[in-house]
Amino acid sequence: MSHAIDDDERLVSMMLQKTFFVMLRTTADATRIAPAMHDHHRWIIALEKEGRIFASGPLSGREGEPAGGMTVFRAASHEDAEAMAGGDPLVTSGGVTFEIKRWTVNEGRLILSVDFSDRSFALD
DSSP states (O other): OHHHHHHHHHHHHHSOOEEEEEEEEEESOGGGHHHHHHHHHHHHHHHHHTTOEEEEEEEEOTTSOEEEEEEEEOOSSHHHHHHHHHTOHHHHTTSEEEEEEEEEEOSOOOOEEEETTTTEEEEO
């Protein structure tokens, strides 16, 4: 039994254990979303260029129906993530509400392929 516990501790110690903060957006007033979308895109791209965004985009249901959105922040604290989220033009317009969740990444794989011959790349 001790061997299994030691092996599990070893496996856990190797995991990434990187903490991010996830903003989950929920529609509050759909009529306010489209007018704020351009400013939202400028806001999120600015944060991306600052290195404060891991990933972001809309969510959809099984049939493709809109189901809010999600942004994964690189933030020092829950409060820092809330402050960033509060600046989202979709939030300030009243189009969406949000909640912040702490997310610890332990496992996964990021695949980046670069072809030097034609300077193409793919992210899977």
